[in-house]
Amino acid sequence: MDHPPMDEQHYPFDPRFAPTHPPLSAHEAAVEAHRCLYCYDAPCIQACPTHIDIPTFIRKIATDNLRGSARVILESNFLGGTCARVCPVEELCEGACVLNAEEKPIAIGRLQRHAVDHVQERGLQMFTAGPATGRKVAVVGSGPAGLSVSAELAKLGHAVTLLEKRELGGGLSTYGIIVLREPVEVSLQEVEAVRALGVTVETGRELTNLAGLDALLDEYDAVFLGLGLGAVPAMSIPGEEHLIDGLQYIEDSKIAPDGLPDAQNIVVIGAGNTAIDAATIARRRGADVAMLYRRTESEMTAYRHEYEFALSEGIQYRFLTQPVRVISDGGRVTGVECVKMVLGVPDTGGRPSPRPLPGSEFIVSCDAVIKAIGQEKPALATELGLDVAGGYIVVNHDMQTSLPRVYAGGDCVRLRGTASTVMAVQDGKYAAVAIHQQLSQVQEDVHG
Amino acid sequence: MADLSVNFAGIRAPNPFWLASAPPTNSGAQIHRAFEHGWGGAVWKTIGAPVLNISNRYGGLTIGGQRLLAINNVELISDRPLDVNLREIAEIKRLWPDRAVIVSAMVDASPEAWREIVMMIEDTGADGIELNYGCPQGMSERGMGAAVGQVPEMCELNTHWVTSITKLPVIVKLTPNVTHITEPAHAAIAGGANALSLINTINSVMSVDLDTLQITPNIGGRGTHGGYAGPAVKPIALNMLTELLTDESVLKSGVPVCGMGGIVTWKDAAEFLLLGAGAVQVCTAAMHYGYRIVEDMIDGLSNWMDDKGFATIADVSGRALPQMSSFGQLDLGYQAVARIDPDKCIQCNLCYVACNDTAHQCIDLVAGNGVRVDPGYDVRVNGRAVADTRPTPVVREPDCVGCALCANVCPVDGCITMVGVPSTQENISWDALTAQRPEIATSWDAMMAYRKEQGIEIH
Numbered sequence: 047m048d049h050p051p052m053d054e055q056h057y058p059f060d061p062r063f064a065p066t067h068p069p070l071s072a073h074e075a076a077v078e079a080h081r082c083l084y085c086y087d088a089p090c091i092q093a094c095p096t097h098i099d100i101p102t103f104i105r106k107i108a109t110d111n112l113r114g115s116a117r118v119i120l121e122s123n124f125l126g127g128t129c130a131r132v133c134p135v136e137e138l139c140e141g142a143c144v145l146n147a148e149e150k151p152i153a154i155g156r157l158q159r160h161a162v163d164h165v166q167e168r169g170l171q172m173f174t175a176g177p178a179t180g181r182k183v184a185v186v187g188s189g190p191a192g193l194s195v196s197a198e199l200a201k202l203g204h205a206v207t208l209l210e211k212r213e214l215g216g217g218l219s220t221y222g223i224i225v226l227r228e229p230v231e232v233s234l235q236e237v238e239a240v241r242a243l244g245v246t247v248e249t250g251r252e253l254t255n256l257a258g259l260d261a262l263l264d265e266y267d268a269v270f271l272g273l274g275l276g277a278v279p280a281m282s283i284p285g286e287e288h289l290i291d292g293l294q295y296i297e298d299s300k301i302a303p304d305g306l307p308d309a310q311n312i313v314v315i316g317a318g319n320t321a322i323d324a325a326t327i328a329r330r331r332g333a334d335v336a337m338l339y340r341r342t343e344s345e346m347t348a349y350r351h352e353y354e355f356a357l358s359e360g361i362q363y364r365f366l367t368q369p370v371r372v373i374s375d376g377g378r379v380t381g382v383e384c385v386k387m388v389l390g391v392p393d394t395g396g397r398p399s400p401r402p403l404p405g406s407e408f409i410v411s412c413d414a415v416i417k418a419i420g421q422e423k424p425a426l427a428t429e430l431g432l433d434v435a436g437g438y439i440v441v442n443h444d445m446q447t448s449l450p451r452v453y454a455g456g457d458c459v460r461l462r463g464t465a466s467t468v469m470a471v472q473d474g475k476y477a478a479v480a481i482h483q484q485l486s487q488v489q490e491d492v493h494g
Numbered sequence: 495m496a497d498l499s500v501n502f503a504g505i506r507a508p509n510p511f512w513l514a515s516a517p518p519t520n521s522g523a524q525i526h527r528a529f530e531h532g533w534g535g536a537v538w539k540t541i542g543a544p545v546l547n548i549s550n551r552y553g554g555l556t557i558g559g560q561r562l563l564a565i566n567n568v569e570l571i572s573d574r575p576l577d578v579n580l581r582e583i584a585e586i587k588r589l590w591p592d593r594a595v596i597v598s599a600m601v602d603a604s605p606e607a608w609r610e611i612v613m614m615i616e617d618t619g620a621d622g623i624e625l626n627y628g629c630p631q632g633m634s635e636r637g638m639g640a641a642v643g644q645v646p647e648m649c650e651l652n653t654h655w656v657t658s659i660t661k662l663p664v665i666v667k668l669t670p671n672v673t674h675i676t677e678p679a680h681a682a683i684a685g686g687a688n689a690l691s692l693i694n695t696i697n698s699v700m701s702v703d704l705d706t707l708q709i710t711p712n713i714g715g716r717g718t719h720g721g722y723a724g725p726a727v728k729p730i731a732l733n734m735l736t737e738l739l740t741d742e743s744v745l746k747s748g749v750p751v752c753g754m755g756g757i758v759t760w761k762d763a764a765e766f767l768l769l770g771a772g773a774v775q776v777c778t779a780a781m782h783y784g785y786r787i788v789e790d791m792i793d794g795l796s797n798w799m800d801d802k803g804f805a806t807i808a809d810v811s812g813r814a815l816p817q818m819s820s821f822g823q824l825d826l827g828y829q830a831v832a833r834i835d836p837d838k839c840i841q842c843n844l845c846y847v848a849c850n851d852t853a854h855q856c857i858d859l860v861a862g863n864g865v866r867v868d869p870g871y872d873v874r875v876n877g878r879a880v881a882d883t884r885p886t887p888v889v890r891e892p893d894c895v896g897c898a899l900c901a902n903v904c905p906v907d908g909c910i911t912m913v914g915v916p917s918t919q920e921n922i923s924w925d926a927l928t929a930q931r932p933e934i935a936t937s938w939d940a941m942m943a944y945r946k947e948q949g950i951e952i953h
Contacts, residue, residue, distance in 0.1 A: 080559040083905050086847035087859075087869035089884055095876040108558070141878025144840040148906065443874075 060303050062330040063225040066355070067131075067156055075160040079108035082152045085144055090154060093142035095472045096123040100139055104157055115161035117172045124197040125190050125236055127166055128219045129468050130159035131228040136351045138468070166235050175244040176203030181485040184209060184266040186253045189217020190467045191456030192272035193240050194474025195481070200243035202482050207266070208245050211252035217274055218457075219467065221297040224323045226330070230300055259430050263451060268481045271430075271439065271447070271454040272470070276422030281315070285372025288379050292316065292324040292418030299327045309333055309414030313382050315369055317346040321418035322356045328416065329359050336362040336410060338369055340387045340400045364410070368402060372415055381411040424458045436461050444480035445473055451484070453477045496799035497806045498792060500534070502773045503663040503689035503750050505621045507594035509534035510807055511763065511791050514754050514775035515598035515624060515667070518785070520572065522582030526589065531785040532792055535594025536586075537775060540571035540626045541579045542600040542611060543638065550711035553700030555726060562782045564724035566700040568711060570632040571600050576614070583618040594773075595619075596665065600626040600638050603648060608655040615662070622663040625656060625687075627678070628694020630671050631720050640694070643669035646681035653685025665689040665752060668734075671697050675734045676741045683747045690738065691752035691775065693731045695721025724756055724778035731755025732769055736818045739770035758787075760794030767807060768814035827921035830896035830912045832857075832889045838909035841884045843869070845900035845910060854953075856893035857900060859885040891915070893953065919948045 070078065082104040090100040099118050106115035119126040135141070135155040143151030165172060181204045185192045188210040196206045214220050215237035220230055241247050253259060253271075262269045278291045290307070292314070298305050312328040314321050317339035329335045337356070339346065342365045346353060357363075364384075371383040386406035389398035423437025433440040433448035438461040445453045455473025457465040498509040512535035513519050513528055520539045528536060547570055555564035572579055587595045597615045601607035615623055626633075627643030634640040642648045649666070657664050666682035668675060670693040679690055697719050701710045709717025735753050738744050753771030757763050758779040766774050779787055804810050834845065834857075846869075849857040858866045867885050889900075901910040933940040945951070 076559055083842045083844065085841075086843035087871070088843075089841070089881040092871035092880045093876055093878050097871075097873060097876075137878055138876065139878075142881035144842045144881070146881075147840045 057230045057301065059229075060225070060299075060331075062332075063299070063303075063327070065229075066226045069163060070153070070156050070160045072160075075107055075157060078153050078157055079104050081145075082108070083144065089142040089144065090139040090152075094122075094139045095466075095468045096129070096475065098122040098126070098139075098158075100154055100158075103161060104152065104154070107157055107161055112161050112164040113170065113172075116165040116170075119158055119162055120165075120172050123468070123471050124194050124239070124474075125219070125467060125471050126158055127162040127232050127236060128190065128223075128228060129471065130155050130162055131232065132219070132223050132466075133468050134349045134351070134464075134466065137349055137464075166232070171239060171242045173197070173201055173243060175200050178205065179203040179485065181205065181268075182207070182266045183268045183270065183481060183485075184262045185270045185272065186262075187211075187217060187272035187274055187456070188215035188237060188240075188247065188249075189272050189274050189456055189470065190219060191470035191474045191477075192217065192270065193236055194471040195270050195272070195453075195455065195477045196240050196245045196474075197243055198475055198478030199481060200240070200245050202478065204267075204482070204485065206245040208240065208247045209251040209253065210247065210249045213249055215247055215249060217272070221300065222293055222320075223300075224296055224327055225300055226326060227323075253426065254429075256430050259449075259452070267485055268451045268453065270445075270474075270477055270481065271452065271458065272456045272474070273424045273426055273439075273454070273458040275424060275457045275465075278417050278419060279422050281369070281417055281419065283369060283371055285374060285379075288372045288374055288415060289315075290414060290416045292320050292416050293421070295324050295416050296320070296327065306331065307414050309379075309412070311412045312336075312414045312416060313338055313369075313410055313412040314416045314418060315382075316418035316420070317341075317348055317353075317363070318418065318420065319348050319352050320421075321416075322348050322352050322361070324416050324418050325356060325361045326359055328414075329361050333414075334362070335360075336364055336412070338364050338367045338382070338384065338410070340366065340368040341389065341397065342366060345397045366400065367410075368400065369415070370402075370407070373409065379413055379415060381409045382415055383407060383409050421457075427458065443476070445477035446480060453481060496796045496804060498534075498796060498799075500773050500807050502594070502752060503622070503665065505535070505594045505596065505663055506592075507534035507773065508592055509792055509795075510767065510771075510773040511788050512536060512594060512596075512752070512773055512775045513780060513785075514777040515540050515596075515626065516777040516781070517569065518777060518780045521574065522586050525582075525586050525595075528780075528785040528788075529586075529590045529593050532788045533593070533785065535596065535621075535773070537596040537598050537624050538572075538579065538583055538620075540598040540600045540629075541576060541615075542571055542626075543602060543633070543636070545570040545573050545632070547573050548713050550713060553710040553720065555700065555724070562724060562778065564698075564722055564726035565778050565781065566698045566711075566720035566722045567695070568631050568713065568718055568720040571598075571626070571629070580614055580618055583615075583620055587619045587621070594621050596622040596624050598624040598626045598667070600629070600633060603637055603642060603652055605655040608652065609659055612656055612660050612662075616660060620662070622665060622688075623656065623660065624665040624667050624691060625653060625682075626667055626694070627652070627682075628667045628669040629721060630669060630695060630697045631718065640669040640671055643667075643678050643694070644672055646677050649678045650681035650685040653682050653687050657686030657688070663688040665691050667694055668692040669694045670730060670734055670755075675737050676744065679738050679741070679744055683744065683749055687749060689750050689752060689772075690744075691754060692734050692738070693727070693755040695723045696727060696730065698722035725758050725762075726756065728756030728762060728765075732765060735766060735769050735771060736815065739812065739815055740818050758782075760791045760798065763791060764795060764798060764810065765814075767810045768812070769818070770812040770815045772807075772811055822925035823923050825921050826924060826927065827917050827919040828914065829917040829919065830898070830914050831891045831894040832896070832898065832900050833911050833913050834887055834889055834900075834904075835909050835911070836886055838906050839886055840906055840909075841881075841886055842905060843887060844903045844905065846887045848899050848903045853897050853899045854893065854895050856890045856895075857887045858890060860888045861885045895952075919950060 103115045103118040139154045140151040185208045216233035219233035312333045314325045366387040369382045373381045386403040387400035393399040439454045456470035515537040551569040629639035666687040750772035753766035754775035904910040928935045
């Protein structure tokens with residue numbers, strides 16, 4: 047091969063974390079592309095939150111126009127490389143494919159990866175910055191929403207400064223997506239692509255308070271907040287200090303896998319997609335893994351295909367099980383005390399609320415416990431004086447917050463709907479359009 | 495079980511599937527193996543004038559990942575020594591008395607040359623001779639092959655030289671590289687041909703490699719035209735077959751026609767038989783997949799004939815031919831419309847875009863509430879559930895001209911059917927109409943008056 051594959055690791059690579067879906071060979075891609083019907087007004091386009099013109103990019107693969115194909119993808123979704131790997135395609139484009147009725151859907155995600163890999167492996171940049179407008183925008187957080195809005199604004203000619211508190215850019219794509227789905231390099235390449243558009247990326251820069259926001263508003267014409275969410279919240283149970291944060295566990299598996307605990311018997315608390323990711327890593331490292339969930343299979347927030355994947359990995363599930371105490375001996379975890387739950391009346395979210403069954407306490411032995419029960423809401427939002435609902439930043443259709451010239455997007459605004467990379471990318475696009483309109487308006491006023 | 499045996503111009507074979515004169519019939523060892531697989535006959539790769547071949551010889555047509563939808567070749571007639579071929583022909587005929595062994599020949603246009611080769615072929619015990627007037631490449635530049643087939647006088651003369659000296663059935667293989675296929679056919683019949691076969695390959699340049707900018711096949715940095723064959727040529731072959739078999743003087747002569755050109759499966763073969771072929775020849779498909787394909791050809795044809803109640807090949811042969819007509823004889827009053835089965839429709843909307851962009855704009859997209867909608871979607875809505883509420887294509891039957899484009903683009907079998915509907919128009923052919931009212935063919939005013947009478951509205 048002329049070019050190293052994208053997934054060739056510069057970061058430590060554990061062969062046990064080999065990608066779930068290897069890249070398509072050129073032949074496989076051609077066969078699959080030819081299978082696509084090239085529907086008109088295709089449902090996959092609408093099903094994709096970023097509305098990539100899927101039939102067109104697939105047809106370009108079929109005609110050996112891979113560069114053109116990647117351009118179509120990245121025009122609608124600057125993070126097409128990440129989304130090709132992490133999107134829940136069964137719930138989106140592939141789930142809407144007309145061939146579900148007749149045979150099996152087109153492997154849209156894998157075809158998208160084939161096209162985007164082609165340009166990323168060759169370091170080809172598909173876009174150039176627009177003619178400079180003289181307007182400046184600060185973007186806080188370099189996760190998918192921040193990268194997306196930065197890229198779109200740069201294409202429109204605005205000067206963008208992207209502030210990232212961590213050492214590496216990319217946000218959850220870099221730190222929170224397990225290597226089986228996306229290696230660090232793919233995410234970092236997207237940060238580089240933004241840089242190539244002239245965006246100034248400053249890592250190690252954290253926004254912590256209102257004064258910081260005011261300073262940004264003084265210097266920039268608009269500010270976009272792509273703050274993401276926080277750590278896994280505390281469970282407030284005895285032995286809390288022994289609980290491993292699921293997100294931290296995933297991050298370590300990507301950045302510093304040598305530091306992962308060598309436990310053989312791991313319990314994961316939670317049953318969402320992050321819980322499954324953490325469990326998958328633990329399982330691939332050779333541990334027996336049991337997932338504890340206080341409700342039942344039907345209430346899980348994980349995608350159905352993720353649940354099935356977890357089962358196929360040999361991950362055990364214990365439903366209606368609530369941990370109440372981590373048991374340790376001399377600083378070493380030996381088990382989790384749990385209580386059996388019964389389902390009661392629906393809670394505010396519509397799911398039946400579980401309650402403990404008195405006297406049903408039992409112990410699950412294990413030597414490590416990972417918690418993955420969601421993420422803390424962005425505490426900074428309140429600190430900045432933004433309107434929040436349920437802890438999430440309130441935005442309108444244009445991704446505008448309650449503060450003038452301040453926009454937000456990504457997981458930190460995802461009160462409704464499923465938090466996902468692709469939704470964050472689309473938020474970035476909406477925000478870019480709105481910011482561009484606002485800045486153009488201001489410009490006209492000035493000149494008028 | 496159907497009887498697949500044929501007697502084609504006196505040449506008998508257990509089935510109508512013969513290998514055409516081409517690389518698959520290059521040697522005795524190959525034909526022996528082909529007969530073991532069940533081929534009913536083989537036309538030996540053309541023997542005759544001395545030749546030297548080149549490489550590369552073949553170019554393939556790939557469409558949508560499908561290989562060898564057509565092949566073109568720059569190969570010449572047999573380059574094996576004449577005596578070796580003749581010895582092997584005799585050996586094969588001795589080993590396989592029940593199979594049709596036909597020898598294709600091509601020599602310089604002289605009675606002496608033909609006499610010499612015909613005598614040698616007769617000595618082998620072969621069942622017949624096929625005169626190769628077809629090859630468009632290599633030999634035609636030397637005054638043989640298509641150079642003979644394209645000039646009716648030469649065709650007649652050469653055929654006569656052969657038929658006047660042999661008792662073996664003589665098949666003349668026609669080149670499609672002519673304007674009217676009937677002209678060389680008439681000449682062959684006048685020259686005493688016992689049978690015709692068609693089509694030989696079509697002149698072609700296969701492709702240009704977009705990396706190297708070289709013509710394919712690339713012969714040491716040069717390219718040339720070659721003979722085109724394979725699945726893509728079948729409709730051309732079927733047309734020429736019907737041109738022959740609807741021609742009065744061909745019919746009067748009673749010569750049978752062996753059909754070839756793009757036959758891959760028993761279905762293709764059945765179509766040639768239905769349009770009047772007495773036997774068929776196959777080349778490209780065997781070159782693609784090997785001799786083994788004949789098993790399903792025999793099996794499939796036999797099962798189909800049983801299903802249809804055909805006992806013999808003669809029952810099938812020409813069965814569909816009477817339908818062949820000319821445009822002027824078609825019924826202008828026949829009307830068909832497209833019907834889309836909503837239960838089978840997968841909403842790919844290929845019918846919609848085809849009709850709207852390139853046909854007659856008579857398919858609407860209709861939402862679940864029965865309201866006609868335009869293509870497009872709400873950008874704020876996403877997820878797989880969007881597929882559940884998609885509008886569905888519906889034909890506006892009064893505006894449908896019955897062109898059948900939608901039925902052809904639809905990817906779902908049986909979803910769009912063309913249905914004959916009662917017509918208010920009179921059932922009359924163009925020939926009959928313009929015989930009665932010749933002004934209709936020359937005056938738009940007269941035409942529009944006729945349309946008004948008949949209630950024909952074209953939008």
